[in-house]
Amino acid sequence: MSAILKTTLHQLSEKLRNRDVSSLEVTRFILNHIAENDSSIGAYITVCGEEAMQQAEAADNRLKNGDQSPLCGVPISLKDLLCTRGIETTCGSRILKGFHPPYDATVVELLKKAGAVIVGKVAMDEFAMGSSSETCAYTIPRNPWNTDHVCGGSSGGSAASVASGECYASLGSDTGGSIRQPASHCGVVGMKPTYGRVSRYGLIAFASSLDQIGPFTKDMRDCAIMMNCIAGYDPRDATSINIPVPDYTKALTQDVAGLTIGVPKEYFIEGLDTDVEKIVRHGIRILEEGGATIKEVSLPRTDACVAAYYIIAPAEASSNLARYDGVRFGFRDTDGSSLAEMYRLTRSQGFGAEVKRRILLGTYALSSGYYDAYYKKASQVRTVITDDFREIFSSCDLLVSPVAPTTAWKLGEKADNPLSMYLSDILTISANLAGIPAVSIPAGFSAKGLPVGIQLQAAHFKEEVLFRSGSYLEKHFSIPFSP
Numbered sequence: 001m002s003a004i005l006k007t008t009l010h011q012l013s014e015k016l017r018n019r020d021v022s023s024l025e026v027t028r029f030i031l032n033h034i035a036e037n038d039s040s041i042g043a044y045i046t047v048c049g050e051e052a053m054q055q056a057e058a059a060d061n062r063l064k065n066g067d068q069s070p071l072c073g074v075p076i077s078l079k080d081l082l083c084t085r086g087i088e089t090t091c092g093s094r095i096l097k098g099f100h101p102p103y104d105a106t107v108v109e110l111l112k113k114a115g116a117v118i119v120g121k122v123a124m125d126e127f128a129m130g131s132s133s134e135t136c137a138y139t140i141p142r143n144p145w146n147t148d149h150v151c152g153g154s155s156g157g158s159a160a161s162v163a164s165g166e167c168y169a170s171l172g173s174d175t176g177g178s179i180r181q182p183a184s185h186c187g188v189v190g191m192k193p194t195y196g197r198v199s200r201y202g203l204i205a206f207a208s209s210l211d212q213i214g215p216f217t218k219d220m221r222d223c224a225i226m227m228n229c230i231a232g233y234d235p236r237d238a239t240s241i242n243i244p245v246p247d248y249t250k251a252l253t254q255d256v257a258g259l260t261i262g263v264p265k266e267y268f269i270e271g272l273d274t275d276v277e278k279i280v281r282h283g284i285r286i287l288e289e290g291g292a293t294i295k296e297v298s299l300p301r302t303d304a305c306v307a308a309y310y311i312i313a314p315a316e317a318s319s320n321l322a323r324y325d326g327v328r329f330g331f332r333d334t335d336g337s338s339l340a341e342m343y344r345l346t347r348s349q350g351f352g353a354e355v356k357r358r359i360l361l362g363t364y365a366l367s368s369g370y371y372d373a374y375y376k377k378a379s380q381v382r383t384v385i386t387d388d389f390r391e392i393f394s395s396c397d398l399l400v401s402p403v404a405p406t407t408a409w410k411l412g413e414k415a416d417n418p419l420s421m422y423l424s425d426i427l428t429i430s431a432n433l434a435g436i437p438a439v440s441i442p443a444g445f446s447a448k449g450l451p452v453g454i455q456l457q458a459a460h461f462k463e464e465v466l467f468r469s470g471s472y473l474e475k476h477f478s479i480p481f482s483p
Helices: 002-006 009-017 023-041 049-064 106-113 156-163 180-186 220-230 248-253 274-289 302-323 339-350 353-366 372-392 418-423 429-434 463-477
Strands: 044-047 075-079 117-122 169-174 189-192 212-217 260-264 293-297 398-402 438-445 451-457
Touching: 002 023, 009 023, 009 049, 009 220, 023 044, 023 049, 023 075, 023 117, 044 156, 049 117, 075 156, 106 117, 106 220, 117 156, 156 169, 156 180, 156 212, 169 189, 169 220, 180 189, 180 438, 180 451, 189 220, 189 463, 212 220, 220 248, 220 463, 248 463, 260 274, 274 293, 274 398, 274 438, 274 451, 274 463, 302 353, 302 372, 302 418, 302 429, 353 372, 372 429, 398 463, 438 463, 451 463
Parallel strands: 075 117, 075 169, 260 293, 260 398
Antiparallel strands: 044 117, 169 212, 189 212, 189 438, 398 451, 438 451
C-alpha cells in the first residue's frame, strides 16, 4: 500500500472505480500515515478518523453501484476556515476553540456530494493572516521537503498535507497569495480561481472582497477535477457569478502554440533569488519553444500593490472580526466583571499578535478623518491595478512570473519582522486585488533542494488558459510529487 502515496488523485480514482483497491483500505492507510508522520509535519489541527471511515464505507457502496465521480472515495483535507457541520472549525485561532458549525460550507457540500472522504482540517495562519502559517494557535506546519523551513501561508497546512502524502488534494483560501505561495514552497499545484467562480458561503472571512477558495493538488489534472467539482454559481453567496462552468479537463490536452504570453518586467525585481529567476526563465523558454509568443509587458503599479493590499485587507478584517466577542461562539473569558471587560479580555486573549496588529491597522484606516486618506485611496489604486491587467489581457493570453521572490525560509526567520513577511507576497497580491485567476505549478528546485513554483495569471474566468499552459509546462518539468 505504500506505493499508493505516490499516486495522483486521478490515478487513485481509476483504481477505486476498477475495484483494485477500496476507499476503506486507502482511507485507513492515509489515517495511519497521518498518525505516524504528522508529528514531524504538523499539517493537521483536527483528524476526522471516525467520520472519514464512515464516508469511505459509503463511497465504496457508491462505487459498487457504478458511481463514476472522480472524487468518490478519495481522501481530501480542508483548511480550517471552511465550516464543517459538527466538526470543530477554529480558523487557526484560540478565539474559535470549541466552535462546531451547524452547517457545511458550499464547497464542503459539493465534495461530500461527489463522494470525497474528508480526513481532517489542516493548519493555517490565524484567520489566514500571515505568509508562513507560523501564527496558527495549535500547530505550526513544516515544509515536507525540509522540516526546518516554513511551508508558506496562510494555507500552509493544505500544501503540506498534499506534499507529504497525507491526502490527495486539499482546499485552501487565497487572499493575497495564500494558495499559490505555499504551493510554490511545497512543490504542489495551487490555484486561485477568478473571484466569484467558487462560492465563499461557509468560508470564515478574512477580507471578503479578496478571499477566494481554491484547490491544492499533485498535478494539473487533479486540479481540473477539483475545480470541476467546486466551481459554479451559489445563490447563498452574493459575490458568486452566474455563468457556465466549462469542463476544465478538456483544456489539458491542448498545447501552447499561438498563445501570446506576457512577462511583466516588474516581477523580476531586485532581491529575486537567483535560483528562482533561473527556473522561471527556463519555464518561459519551454513555452516559447512550444510555439507561444513571448513579450515583455509592464504592470507599472506593481510597487503599489503591497501598500494598497495592506490597507484594504486589514480594513475588511477589522470589520469581519468584530463579531468575535465571546458572546455567540468560541472562546469566552469568564474573569471580566462587566460586559465590556469580558469583550476586552476575550479578544485580547483569544486573538494572536498578528491578528491584533491587522485589526488595529484596519480600524485606523477606516476611522473618521483617515478613511479618505487611506481606504478610499487604496480602493482607487486597486481600480487602476485592475485596469492595468485588463489592458494587458487585451493583447496577451497569459502572464508568467515567479510566485515568490525566494524559496521557503527557515522557521522563525521572519517572525520578528512583519514588513519582510508582507513583502514576500509582492508577486501574488495583485491577482487578488484585480480578482483574476492564477496558479502556481512546481517548476524545479533550488540549489538547497527547496521547491520553486512558476506563476501563471489569466484574464477573468479564463482558467482554461491556465490549465492549457500549465499542463504543457508540467509535462516538461517532470517534478516529483513529494519528498
